[in-house]
Amino acid sequence: EVQLVESGGGLVKPGGSLRLSCAASGFTLSSYSMNWVRQAPGKGLEWVSSISGTSKYIYYADSVKGRFTISRDNAKNSLYLQMNSLRAEDTAMYYCARAPQLVGPSDYWGQGTLVTVSS
Amino acid sequence: QSVLTQPPSASGTPGQRVTISCSGSSSNIGSDNVNWYQQLPGTAPKLLIYTNDQRPSGVPDRFSGSKSGTSASLAISGLQSEDEADYYCAAWDASLNGWVFGGGTKLTVL
Numbered sequence: 001e002v003q004l005v006e007s008g009g010g011l012v013k014p015g016g017s018l019r020l021s022c023a024a025s026g027f028t029l030s031s032y033s034m035n036w037v038r039q040a041p042g043k044g045l046e047w048v049s050s051i052s053g054t055s056k057y058i059y060y061a062d063s064v065k066g067r068f069t070i071s072r073d074n075a076k077n078s079l080y081l082q083m084n085s086l087r088a089e090d091t092a093m094y095y096c097a098r099a100p101q102l103v104g105p106s107d108y109w110g111q112g113t114l115v116t117v118s119s
Numbered sequence: 120q121s122v123l124t125q126p127p128s129a130s131g132t133p134g135q136r137v138t139i140s141c142s143g144s145s146s147n148i149g150s151d152n153v154n155w156y157q158q159l160p161g162t163a164p165k166l167l168i169y170t171n172d173q174r175p176s177g178v179p180d181r182f183s184g185s186k187s188g189t190s191a192s193l194a195i196s197g198l199q200s201e202d203e204a205d206y207y208c209a210a211w212d213a214s215l216n217g218w219v220f221g222g223g224t225k226l227t228v229l
Contacts, residue, residue, distance in 0.1 A: 035218070037164075044121065045156070045164060045207050047218035059216050095163055103211040105154040105169035112163055 002026040002108045004096050009113030016086050020113055022079040022096030030054070030074040033102040036081050038092035039112075048094070049081065052102050064090075086117045122147065123208050125221035132229045136196040139224045141208030143189050147219050151211045153191040155184055158205040158223075167206070168193060195226070203228045 008020040022034070036048040049070040050059045058070055069082040079096050093114050097106035124142040131137040141153065155168035166175050168184035171191065183194045191210075195202055208221040 037218075044205075044223040045158075045209075045220045047209075047220065050218070061217055062215075097164075103151065105152075105166055105209075106156075106164075107166050107169070107175065109163040109165065 002098070004098065004108060004110035006094060006096050006110045006113035009094065009115045011116045011118065012086055013119050014087060014117055016117070017082070017084045018086065018115060020081040020083065020094055020096075020115070022081075022110060024077045024079065024098070027098070029072070029077050029079075033057075033099045033104070034070075034072060034079045035097045035099055035106055036070060036079075036094060037097055037106070037109075038090075038094045038115075040089075040092040043092075046092070050099070050102060051079070057102055083115070086115075088117050091115060091117045121222040122212060122215070122219035123210065123221035125206075125208060125224045127222065128225045128227065130227040130229055131195075131198045133198055133200065135198045136194060137198060137226065138195075139193045139206055139208075139226070141191045141193070141221050143191075143210060143219070145189060146214040147189075147210040147212040148186065148191055149189040150213055153184065153186050154209045155182075155191075155193045156207045156209065158207065160204070164207065198228055200228050202226060 003025045005023045067085045093112040095112045098108045152170045156164040157167040158164045171186040172184045212219045
């Protein structure tokens, strides 16, 4: 059974940092691209970042470019999102999602981890 | 302001057919496939339609998708109370080099 479990969310002050993790199981992580998608409270979905299976291709939304870094460790079946210089507008539920191809659909999603940026 | 445009709300009575539109541009819907996601209250999104009109295993055939030019549509026939959810369209944008989503459509079953 495919499972994606996010962790690492929490309350952080503006300007602070957090590292999100996504533990994958039930499939071979290296065969899939992975995405981070976020959802601010009461708002719609916003794509954050994507990484190909071998980490060769990495893309970021303009809203996080230069502040967030996506990475993966296929040997540890894990995906990460390092978030620096956090702002109030980064407050959201962060989901990791699996995609068979970099520009393919996200076919499995985790349950999300909540990040709150507030003083 | 979302790159893809969806109506904020839609509604129908049980058994009815409803459609949700998604409008984009030549750099996203016009040049790539559209996927639709269903988000039930308090849960993570779920892939509902991929590559414009394909249903993942387990998705009832009451759900169908289509695309024409720079627009796409999701149709739900035989509406059921459990279809009450938020629906999002998404496409890869070649100009932005990233995924773009619609703002979401809240479907209410009256």
